[in-house]
Amino acid sequence: MKILKDGSKTQVSFTLNGTEVDGYAEPRTLLSDFLRHEIGASGTHVACEHGVCGACTVVVDGKAVRSCLMLAAQAEGKEIRTIEGLAASDDSFNKLQDAFHKRFALQCGFCTPGILMTLSSLQDSGRRYTEPEIREALSGNICRCTGYREIVDAALDVLGDRVVA
Amino acid sequence: MKPAPFDLCIAETVEDVTGALASHGETARVIAGGQSLMAMLNMRLTEPDLLIDISRIPGLDRITVDQTGVTVGATVRQAELAAHAEAREAVPLLAEALSHVGHIQTRNRGTVCGSLAHADPSAELPLMLVLLGGSVTLASAQGRRTVAAEDFLTGTLTTSRRPDEMIVSAHFPRPPAGAKTAFREIARRHGDFAIVSLACIAQGRNLRLAVGGVADAPVAVDLADVSAETLPAQLNALAWRLRGYDDIHATARYRREMIRRLGLDMIMEAMA
Numbered sequence: 001m002k003i004l005k006d007g008s009k010t011q012v013s014f015t016l017n018g019t020e021v022d023g024y025a026e027p028r029t030l031l032s033d034f035l036r037h038e039i040g041a042s043g044t045h046v047a048c049e050h051g052v053c054g055a056c057t058v059v060v061d062g063k064a065v066r067s068c069l070m071l072a073a074q075a076e077g078k079e080i081r082t083i084e085g086l087a088a089s090d091d092s093f094n095k096l097q098d099a100f101h102k103r104f105a106l107q108c109g110f111c112t113p114g115i116l117m118t119l120s121s122l123q124d125s126g127r128r129y130t131e132p133e134i135r136e137a138l139s140g141n142i143c144r145c146t147g148y149r150e151i152v153d154a155a156l157d158v159l160g161d162r163v164v165a
Numbered sequence: 166m167k168p169a170p171f172d173l174c175i176a177e178t179v180e181d182v183t184g185a186l187a188s189h190g191e192t193a194r195v196i197a198g199g200q201s202l203m204a205m206l207n208m209r210l211t212e213p214d215l216l217i218d219i220s221r222i223p224g225l226d227r228i229t230v231d232q233t234g235v236t237v238g239a240t241v242r243q244a245e246l247a248a249h250a251e252a253r254e255a256v257p258l259l260a261e262a263l264s265h266v267g268h269i270q271t272r273n274r275g276t277v278c279g280s281l282a283h284a285d286p287s288a289e290l291p292l293m294l295v296l297l298g299g300s301v302t303l304a305s306a307q308g309r310r311t312v313a314a315e316d317f318l319t320g321t322l323t324t325s326r327r328p329d330e331m332i333v334s335a336h337f338p339r340p341p342a343g344a345k346t347a348f349r350e351i352a353r354r355h356g357d358f359a360i361v362s363l364a365c366i367a368q369g370r371n372l373r374l375a376v377g378g379v380a381d382a383p384v385a386v387d388l389a390d391v392s393a394e395t396l397p398a399q400l401n402a403l404a405w406r407l408r409g410y411d412d413i414h415a416t417a418r419y420r421r422e423m424i425r426r427l428g429l430d431m432i433m434e435a436m437a
Contacts, residue, residue: 027173140268
């Protein structure tokens with residue numbers, strides 16, 4: 001049993017987008033804040049901070065989760081992927097990002113990292129999804145600009161079960 | 166917002182947890198998936214001195230399916246139970262209800278037992294536990310005890326768990342062989358907290374009906390000799406008995422009406 005004392009910082013290390021990273025966190029430090037302020041990976045956005053909006057979605061051990069509802073200490077030893085991990089070495093878009101670009105699936109772009117991480121976790125399964133399944137998955141991500149139509153279209157281009165012209 | 170400061174205990178055994186709870190009592194909170202508790206911590210609706218993380222305790226992550234039903238360990242995630250083939254076959258209603266619990270991102274971390282411990286009156290998993298006549302097993306430094314669903318879920322966000330106890334598992338019994346089951350809920354959006362949730366087990370003209378989101382905890386009733394003629398009066402009597410409450414989401418009157426309408430619709434489907 002380990003007790004981490006309030007106010008003192010302990011080392012937390014995990015794999016971030018394939019690279020070992022570490023930093024220091026208080027017991028109450030949220031994973032979202034740890035990623036942004038300690039690691040400097042500010043692509044993960046923070047909005048509601050109580051698990052409703054999905055802006056802070058990251059992929060932990062292959063599963064999309066809310067990084068604001070997880071303590072940094074709970075991430076110890078995990079394999080974490082964030083929006084920064086989608087960038088190719090030549091800065092080109094991956095298929096999902098490309099579809100978002102083509103379909104105008106973002107306006108202000110604040111919710112986009114969370115949405116792309118939710119969809120990336122679906123993409124990992126290798127299967128194709130129906131529109132209701134895509135909409136159900138995206139129901140955990142709130143976008144205040146687009147009305148979702150373009151986001152769903154972009155997601156269906158890459159993950160959908162029908163052929164797109 | 167950010168949580169108020171707390172000490173964090175990374176527990177390795179159930180005894181670590183029961184020992185810490187024995188010495189800290191109500192000033193400690195147990196966290197597993199944290200999908201209800203982390204939000205409450207962030208909003209400072211709860212400010213424990215000690216948070217006890219049980220998510221790394223070996224052996225609490227088991228799903229056991231036998232003739233009696235499905236037993237779910239304290240750290241089993243909602244998504245894991247929903248995807249468990251044997252559990253789906255034993256109690257199909259569980260997977261159906263789980264698909265309404267939050268969103269994929271919260272089900273990936275949220276635990277089944279955590280939802281029971283949180284005891285939201287309209288939540289789907291407490292409703293299932295009451296409908297199926299399930300139970301919760303609690304551990305303390307004194308030993309273990311198993312508490313029936315109705316005795317465990319005592320009110321809004323309130324259970325009969327003592328401050329020195331943690332949930333180690335929950336048991337969802339199989340419905341009787343040949344029985345038909347159904348589930349309905351009404352929420353503003355899919356994945357939101359239900360306004361009213363209903364589930365039933367029908368065996369011939371005998372019916373067990375559970376209602377969440379109307380009284381301050383889910384309630385199950387057994388109705389005998391049910392038919393399309395008798396049901397409206399029976400549901401009306403139940404609606405008035407549970408009374409309902411007014412809040413930002415709906416009025417008490419609306420909640421009672423949902424028992425009459427959604428209830429009738431669901432029961433007719435199960436009995437068809």
